[in-house]
Amino acid sequence: MKKACKIYDEKTIGKFVDNELSSEKSKTISEHIETCPICDSITAKYNHLSNIFVQSTSKQLDKIDTDLLGQNVLEQIKREENNFFKKVFDYFSPKLYLKIASIVAIMIISLTYFQERLIRPLDIIGPSAIVNSVDGNVSSVMIFETKKSKHTIIWFSEA
Amino acid sequence: MGRFLNTIFILFVVCWICSFTNKAIAGNAVKTDVRIIHASQGQNHIDPKLSDLAEELSTVFKYTSYRLIKEKNMGLNENQKGVVKLPDERSLVVIPTRINGENIKYQINIFKSGNQVFSTQILLKNKRSITIGGPKFKNGYLLFNISGKTL
Amino acid sequence: MASNIDNIEENDLVSRLKQGQEWAFNILVNKYQNMLLKIAYGITLDREESLEIVQDVFVSVHKNIKNFRQDAGLSGWLRKITINTCLNWKRKWERRFRWSHQSIEPKDENKLLRAKKDGNNPETLYREKQIELLVMENIGKLPEKIRVVFVLNTLEGLSYDEIAQHMNIKRGTVSSRLHHARKILLESIKD
Numbered sequence: 001m002k003k004a005c006k007i008y009d010e011k012t013i014g015k016f017v018d019n020e021l022s023s024e025k026s027k028t029i030s031e032h033i034e035t036c037p038i039c040d041s042i043t044a045k046y047n048h049l050s051n052i053f054v055q056s057t058s059k060q061l062d063k064i065d066t067d068l069l070g071q072n073v074l075e076q077i078k079r080e081e082n083n084f085f086k087k088v089f090d091y092f093s094p095k096l097y098l099k100i101a102s103i104v105a106i107m108i109i110s111l112t113y114f115q116e117r118l119i120r121p122l123d124i125i126g127p128s129a130i131v132n133s134v135d136g137n138v139s140s141v142m143i144f145e146t147k148k149s150k151h152t153i154i155w156f157s158e159a
Numbered sequence: 160m161g162r163f164l165n166t167i168f169i170l171f172v173v174c175w176i177c178s179f180t181n182k183a184i185a186g187n188a189v190k191t192d193v194r195i196i197h198a199s200q201g202q203n204h205i206d207p208k209l210s211d212l213a214e215e216l217s218t219v220f221k222y223t224s225y226r227l228i229k230e231k232n233m234g235l236n237e238n239q240k241g242v243v244k245l246p247d248e249r250s251l252v253v254i255p256t257r258i259n260g261e262n263i264k265y266q267i268n269i270f271k272s273g274n275q276v277f278s279t280q281i282l283l284k285n286k287r288s289i290t291i292g293g294p295k296f297k298n299g300y301l302l303f304n305i306s307g308k309t310l
Numbered sequence: 311m312a313s314n315i316d317n318i319e320e321n322d323l324v325s326r327l328k329q330g331q332e333w334a335f336n337i338l339v340n341k342y343q344n345m346l347l348k349i350a351y352g353i354t355l356d357r358e359e360s361l362e363i364v365q366d367v368f369v370s371v372h373k374n375i376k377n378f379r380q381d382a383g384l385s386g387w388l389r390k391i392t393i394n395t396c397l398n399w400k401r402k403w404e405r406r407f408r409w410s411h412q413s414i415e416p417k418d419e420n421k422l423l424r425a426k427k428d429g430n431n432p433e434t435l436y437r438e439k440q441i442e443l444l445v446m447e448n449i450g451k452l453p454e455k456i457r458v459v460f461v462l463n464t465l466e467g468l469s470y471d472e473i474a475q476h477m478n479i480k481r482g483t484v485s486s487r488l489h490h491a492r493k494i495l496l497e498s499i500k501d
Contacts, residue, residue: 011489018463018488020470049495050464052445057351057465064347064357070339073368074332080369128287136269136277138293146215153219156277156293 005038013039017046128152188236188310189255189263193243195229198222198292199299212304216290222299234310243303246296248272251303261285263307269294283307320384327375339368342385345466346392352461353396355450363399367392389466390476393458441499448498452491459484460491 008016008029015021016029033039127145129152134141138156145152196209199222205213206227213225233241233253241253250270257264262282269277269291283289288306295301323341326334346367350360370391378387449457455477462468462476463484470484477484 010493011485014489014492015470015485018470020485045496046492049445049492052442053352053449053460053464056442056446057348060351060357061344061347064351064361066343066347066361069343069361069365069368070336073339073365073372074335076365076369077372126284129281129283129289132264132280132282134277134279136275138277144219146218148218149215151212151215151287152281152289153216154279154281154289154291154293156291158271158276158294 003038005036005042007032007036008039010042013042014046017043017050126150187258188234189258190308190310191233191235191241191253191255191265192288192306193231193233193241193251193253194227194304195243195245195251196302196304197224197226197228197296197299198302199224199226199297201298212288212290216302224299225302228301245269245294245301245303247294249276249294249301253305255307256280258309260309263309265305265307267291267305269303285309321380324375324378324380324384327372328378335368335372338371342388343368345385346388348465349389349392349461350396352449352465353393353454353458354399355446359399363392363395367395370395386476389462393462393476397454397458444499445495448495451498452494456487456491456494459487463488 004010012021012029016026019026021029029039033043127150131143131152131154134143134154134156136156137159139159140157142155143152144155194209194212196206196212198216198220201224204224204226206225208227208230209225216222216225228246229243231241231243235241235253235255237255237258239254243251243253245251248271252266252268252270254266255263256266262284264280264282267279267281268275271294277291277293279291281289283305286306286308288304290302290304292300292302323334323337327338343364346364347360350363350367351357354360354363367388371388378384449460452460458477459473462473463470468476470481473479473484474481
């Protein structure tokens with residue numbers, strides 16, 4: 001069974017370790033820790049964890065060769081700047097272009113989706129067909145179109 | 160948000176390319192539908208399959224009855240002949256002679272007992288139709304409604 | 311060069327960066343690379359990846375410096391970009407952590423934790439090393455939100471308020487996440 005301090009919980013000790021308490025409270029806890037082995041142990045463990053993490057990270061970072069970092073970054077930037085597709089994309093990247101593009105995209109998608117309903121009425125402004133030539137054994141030929149949808153009609157009378 | 164807009168942008172580009180591709184590939188084939196209609200002044204009747212067309216035709220013709228005798232849907236390549244047999248030993252030949260995204264040029268011939276009685280060349284707007292009429296049939300007349308749509 | 315790095319004012323550096331001066335960019339890299347590497351390593355626990363991340367961060371800074379508004383401070387801005395880049399790296403680390411768990415076993419963690427610093431005898435050093443490995447391994451297993459708070463607090467020494475501001479969370483949440491991190495880490499090196 002884990003022993004717990006009756007005065008301070010672990011979260012408060014955590015704040016104490018992180019120096020996130022008022023100076024008055026910090027002083028009180030500091031005095032308490034001297035007489036409370038539980039809180040003392042928690043403080044030690046928390047500090048120990050932090051030390052392990054800091055030292056281990058520091059050891060690992062020492063192994064990283066950063067000498068070429070700046071040079072590599074500049075080379076990468078130059079590579080990207082010379083990339084044609086990147087250039088084109090960057091040109092269109094600013095938010096304004098994207099907003100315009102998104103509106104146009106939505107319009108195109110909507111028009112594609114509703115083209116049967118929306119585009120067709122625009123198409124029927126002119127006659128449905130143009131008659132280039134008529135020939136045959138006929139006595140008469142009439143070409144006309146309906147008023148509403150300009151539907152072209154050829155009417156012939158057989159001879 | 161930026162990623163969303165980027166996606167929309169890419170979508171837009173794809174749609175844009177598709178709209179060109181659509182036009183570019185159009186012209187290989189055309190869906191040609193022919194409806195043979197008997198129009199007369201008999202009992203009021205409009206074939207449900209002709210409701211759209213009959214409404215248009217009734218603005219220029221006095222017929223009270225529109226019956227669908229036959230319907231033929233054909234997928235025709237450029238210069239491919241489509242033949243529809245008609246009553247009274249007649250036949251209709253439809254040939255798309257030029258296809259592009261906007262228009263289809265058709266050569267339409269009507270034969271009776273093997274002889275050509277009518278011939279026309281038309282430029283039909285894509286996804287629209289033309290009606291040709293005239294031959295007498297059963298107290299009325301035959302109408303041929305021809306529609307074309309590029310594939 | 312070192313004196314240049316120390317002397318240059320942040321405002322001056324930023325304006326030179328905005329003008330695209332390569333010299334200023336080198337100063338930026340030299341000045342902030344260690345700080346960013348520490349954050350990146352703390353989050354990813356991988357040297358190669360943290361180096362790549364920091365490289366990406368500087369490229370991103372070069373691209374976006376014109377949009378930088380100085381209200382958050384340059385280091386705050388860089389820190390934010392680094393955290394975001396690290397979090398976007400998440401998938402990669404999930405993969406990595408799956409195979410990096412071939413750690414020391416069997417471990418009597420209580421024993422490990424009780425290891426006294428009674429000199430430099432090989433047994434003590436070995437035990438301390440095992441605890442370190444165990445702690446680092448379990449930091450890698452912390453949920454990312456908790457891990458980032460733990461990294462910023464422990465490695466960067468940021469206050470709860472600063473972390474809260476950075477991560478757009480409440481101060482109380484920072485405290486809870488830190489408590490949670492410590493609890494998980496201590497539990498993991500116990501029975």
